[in-house]
Amino acid sequence: xxxxxxxxxxxxxxxxxxVINCTYTDSSSTxxxxxxxxxxxxxxxxxxxxxxxxxxxxxxxxxxxxxKDKHLSLRIADTQTGDSAIYFCAERDxxxxxxxxxxxxxxxxxxxx
Amino acid sequence: xxxxxxxxxxxxxxxxxRIMLECSQTKGHDRMYWYRQDPGLGLQLIYYSFDVKDxxxxxxxxxxxxxxxxxxxxxxxxxxxxxxxTALYFCATSRGGSTDTQYFGPGTRLTVL
Numbered sequence: 001x002x003x004x005x006x007x008x009x010x011x012x013x014x015x016x017x018x019v020i021n022c023t024y025t026d027s028s029s030t031x032x033x034x035x036x037x038x039x040x041x042x043x044x045x046x047x048x049x050x051x052x053x054x055x056x057x058x059x060x061x062x063x064x065x066x067x068k069d070k071h072l073s074l075r076i077a078d079t080q081t082g083d084s085a086i087y088f089c090a091e092r093d094x095x096x097x098x099x100x101x102x103x104x105x106x107x108x109x110x111x112x113x
Numbered sequence: 114x115x116x117x118x119x120x121x122x123x124x125x126x127x128x129x130x131r132i133m134l135e136c137s138q139t140k141g142h143d144r145m146y147w148y149r150q151d152p153g154l155g156l157q158l159i160y161y162s163f164d165v166k167d168x169x170x171x172x173x174x175x176x177x178x179x180x181x182x183x184x185x186x187x188x189x190x191x192x193x194x195x196x197x198x199t200a201l202y203f204c205a206t207s208r209g210g211s212t213d214t215q216y217f218g219p220g221t222r223l224t225v226l
Contacts, residue, residue, distance in 0.1 A: 004155065031212070042117075042203060043156075043217040088155060092213070099144060099163075099213055100171065103155030 022089030
């Protein structure tokens with residue numbers, strides 16, 4: 001079945017770049033997403049990428065997609081303490097026509113001052 | 114005002130009680146979803162609805178039921194709550210279509226004693 005894997009924890013210093021990685025198994029997924037969850041809050045959509053793209057940039061966020069290796073990454077430039085949160089990678093399950101998202105376990109990003 | 118709201122935000126109940134979690138949206142989206150999040154895990158789909166007359170089971174629907182009262186309202190019920198249903202519950206909405214993107218509510222933290 002479909003599976004999405006992420007590393008569980010990443011710690012960086014304020015001002016450094018953060019790179020959060022994700023691997024997925026469903027090659028038919030047309031869209032892949034990054035969501036951010038701050039403590040006590042819901043999931044905030046950060047960005048998404050269409051499967052025929054290699055890269056998408058949105059201000060401090062850069063998404064890289066390697067479709068051959070089924071690898072997705074989120075780079076946050078100039079990481080700030082306000083970026084501390086859990087980041088979820090998700091792929092859209094296009095094979096079942098449910099529209100459901102398949103989520104990774106989430107990567108906790110800790111930003112040290 | 115939030116586009117997707119959930120009530121209650123927190124609930125503590127006892128084993129065997131019937132509980133209803135409510136979700137409302139002002140985004141005008143046809144599709145609505147209920148997910149469950151357990152610590153250290155991603156989100157799992159409980160039920161989804163593509164319109165008022167369409168209700169579908171997700172991957173973990175046992176012990177849950179739903180009602181789509183209107184386009185804007187989708188409620189989740191636990192007929193007889195059990196402790197392993199203690200989790201964070203999220204409602205999400207989407208427009209559908211090729212660039213279908215899900216937007217999440219703030220979540221309901223449910224504890225079953």
